[in-house]
Amino acid sequence: MHTFDITLEGLSKMEGHAGLHVRVKDNKVEDVKLMIVENRRFFEQAVQGVDINSAPSIMSRICGTCSIAHEMCNIKSIEHALNITPSDQTLTLRNLAMYGLMIRDHALHLGFFSLPDVLGKDSILDFDEKNEKEHKLLHDIFDIKQAGNDLSTLVVGRAVHGLHLSVGGFSAFPNKEKIKEVIVKLKAVREKTLNLVEIFRSWKEKFETKTEFASLINDDFSFLNGSIIHAKNEEITEKNYLKHLHEVVIPYSTSKGYDFEGQVFMVGALSRINQNRKNLHKETRKDVKLDLFPSYNIFHNNLAQAIEIPHSIDSAIELLESSSFKQENPVKPEKNTGEGVGIVEAPRGLLYHYYKIKDGKVMKSKVVVPSSQNQIKMDKDIVLLVESMLPKKSKKEIEWEIEKLIRAYDPCMSCAAHFLKVKWI
Numbered sequence: 001m002h003t004f005d006i007t008l009e010g011l012s013k014m015e016g017h018a019g020l021h022v023r024v025k026d027n028k029v030e031d032v033k034l035m036i037v038e039n040r041r042f043f044e045q046a047v048q049g050v051d052i053n054s055a056p057s058i059m060s061r062i063c064g065t066c067s068i069a070h071e072m073c074n075i076k077s078i079e080h081a082l083n084i085t086p087s088d089q090t091l092t093l094r095n096l097a098m099y100g101l102m103i104r105d106h107a108l109h110l111g112f113f114s115l116p117d118v119l120g121k122d123s124i125l126d127f128d129e130k131n132e133k134e135h136k137l138l139h140d141i142f143d144i145k146q147a148g149n150d151l152s153t154l155v156v157g158r159a160v161h162g163l164h165l166s167v168g169g170f171s172a173f174p175n176k177e178k179i180k181e182v183i184v185k186l187k188a189v190r191e192k193t194l195n196l197v198e199i200f201r202s203w204k205e206k207f208e209t210k211t212e213f214a215s216l217i218n219d220d221f222s223f224l225n226g227s228i229i230h231a232k233n234e235e236i237t238e239k240n241y242l243k244h245l246h247e248v249v250i251p252y253s254t255s256k257g258y259d260f261e262g263q264v265f266m267v268g269a270l271s272r273i274n275q276n277r278k279n280l281h282k283e284t285r286k287d288v289k290l291d292l293f294p295s296y297n298i299f300h301n302n303l304a305q306a307i308e309i310p311h312s313i314d315s316a317i318e319l320l321e322s323s324s325f326k327q328e329n330p331v332k333p334e335k336n337t338g339e340g341v342g343i344v345e346a347p348r349g350l351l352y353h354y355y356k357i358k359d360g361k362v363m364k365s366k367v368v369v370p371s372s373q374n375q376i377k378m379d380k381d382i383v384l385l386v387e388s389m390l391p392k393k394s395k396k397e398i399e400w401e402i403e404k405l406i407r408a409y410d411p412c413m414s415c416a417a418h419f420l421k422v423k424w425i
Helices: 055-060 067-081 088-118 132-156 174-203 269-279 281-289 301-324 370-389 395-409
Strands: 002-007 018-025 029-038 214-217 227-230 245-248 257-260 338-346 348-358 362-368 422-424
Touching: 018 370, 018 395, 029 370, 055 067, 055 362, 055 395, 067 088, 067 338, 067 348, 088 132, 088 301, 088 395, 132 174, 132 301, 174 301, 214 269, 227 422, 257 370, 269 301, 281 301, 301 395, 362 395, 370 395
Parallel strands: none
Antiparallel strands: 002 018, 002 422, 018 029, 214 227, 245 257, 338 348, 348 362
16 A cells, blocks of 8 residues: 655746645545645736726736736726727737737647657657757747747737737737738748647547536637637626636635636636637648547647647638738727726636726736636646556656646646656655
8 A cells, every 4th residue: 555745846837836745645645735836926916006008018927928818818808897899900910919829838838848748758858859850840849939929029019028919909010021921930830730739639648537618619719709618508708707716715825726616627728629629710620630529638738739729820821811900099998997807718728807997097906817727626636646546656657647737737837847856755
């Protein structure tokens, strides 16, 4: 019978710090604590009293990797509060910005953090540059990520913390020559993204649990608008989403968890593909096999992200080739006081922002990030995973499998390739 503790400390993160403690007694997991121990940065308080035109830039700093999603969600919330209806051109540009974010962010996660798991390596630093296949794969990832960067830069001025996004519109617009250049770059990497899809589709890693999913549903599989659909096929508006979530205080973590009406659930790419795959771009559906979906295999979150890359490329190319952009002033608010909610699909899932505005300034705000919505389910999955390996697997094997499972969720706090150092007691 196995009795031991697993303590994971000093985890290297993209967005902060986390730890994990697992207590096993007589082949049963007695306790799991997934501890997000990042220092609180008080963004919700920092934005109070700030002018609505300065708020998007401040809130984008919540996250370095998906800053555009936070910026966009902030803007949507403010526009809903002040009865601002953006132009069709603005909506097109915002969709393009989100496609750029998805391409770059998914390429980062899949290429730098999950691909080594697929290939049985510890990190991309272990890729053999003299091996033609590994050399090509590594450089393909860089090219895909760069294409996403270029698309974001075209639309919002740079790859992160966009300069041109504003409440009611944009402050600058793409020119024709730059658009042509970006289209060429997107088309150049499309075949490389299909190869990435096949790599993750053929990966046999499997961990299935009964899961409830929540995601936006819309006709074009875009990431900005739509109805929120829960697995029970319940349609929820942005305004009412938080009414269905219950905050769970986690005393050993600086992040709150959330359940959906008392049930654990999952947001993210797997949720989106499971629930909205029929609306993927027609070119993507033609070239990508979707027979593994709907899926309860958490590792298919990686595959779902991989599929969203060519979808974002195909959608962006279509928009860029069919649109011409002109100078226009941002839409002015109809009032300067109100309350509004905005929800977008960030790379890791549903992102919620709420703002109360008075006289053009933020008085109150609330942000619910995807990783907080997934945290309780990650805890429970770790229990099931560890118990499924006892007593057959060694401690080192258990450590490795925990790493892969957490990475499959792509939480904001697990971004470095060597993110687990285990002290066995």
